[in-house]
Amino acid sequence: MRVLVTGGAGFIGSNLVDLLLENGHEVHVVDDFSRGREANLTSSGGGMRCPVHRVDVRSDALADVMSEVSPEVVFHLAAQIDVRVSVADPLGDAGRNVLGTLNVAEAARRAGTRKVVFTSSGGSIYGVPENLPVDEQAPLCPQSPYAASKISGETYLDTYRRLHGLDCTHLALANVYGPRQDPHGEAGVVAIFAGALLEGRATTVFGDGGNTRDYVYVEDVARAFLAAAGERGSGCRYNIGTGMQTSDRELHTLAATAAGAADRPEHAPARPGDVRFSALDAGAAARELGWKPEVTIADGVARTVEYFRSRR
Ligand SMILES: NC(=O)c1ccc[n+]([C@@H]2O[C@H](COP(=O)([O-])OP(=O)(O)OC[C@H]3O[C@@H](n4cnc5c(N)ncnc54)[C@H](O)[C@@H]3O)[C@@H](O)[C@H]2O)c1
16 A cells, blocks of 8 residues: 655654565655654665655645645654653644644545554553553543643544544554664663663663663554554554563663673662653554564563664
């Protein structure tokens, strides 16, 4: 099928592009390169692996690209991805994540697209859930403009499904890690640990190191997007995670072992606002989309460290 990936030059988007191309799909990328990198889409011959449209999802130019490409499915990943940035600049966050998503919905509707697969955030939209791992029935409890923007994106797309028959499925991702994640960002602790440990720089664990997250490998996540592109899951949200919790300290040990570095992080005070424990129940994705994570955290961290080692 012919598909369009917004945010396709980014970390998750470019891994999804690879999977789609491997499966023989015709892929177009839309990205404004605010964070994405051309290198993520460059083939061994030096050209782009697929057509790339340097377009902002908030702009009028998006409708032109969409009508020209006429994709059957749009995978919408382009977003402002940083919770702290959303707190500092809520209007900027809403511009990219709310108006951007609405513009994608409108352009997709006009282009006759069958379905939009939307990228939501399982780690933020449920707030601090009562039970872990949290499933999709838990009440929504956004505690950041970022979380609110993701819920808003789901709501707009659902509205377009009812109003215009433009189908949608939302994937609420856990903490995604793997090759091409930015090792210099604020988020993405696996990449941050991997980059620092390989370069012999100091690493920091906040608080007592006992905060946990549900880490899901990017190739598993790419498979979830493909699984959601069919007829199944119309109007539904699926949590995409492993259900397992890994503490910051455990993660450091895994990364240090894979990097062959000393497992001696520096300790800094706990950061205000950091959620203590987090894990997603992805049972619905298993039952309804036939999706399950396959890569263990030890294997995934080793692969990620190997990727960063090969880039040095
Ligand atoms: N990484 C995670 O753990 C995680 C967890 C939950 C949800 N998500 C979501 O997954 C999606 C992809 O995130 P990622 O981790 O790959 O981040 P990323 O920053 O690597 O990818 C986002 C991409 O979107 C592009 N982009 C941003 N604003 C744009 C705009 N206005 N127009 C066009 N392109 C734009 C960026 O240039 C970048 O290439 C995002 O929607 C994010 O909110 C990520």
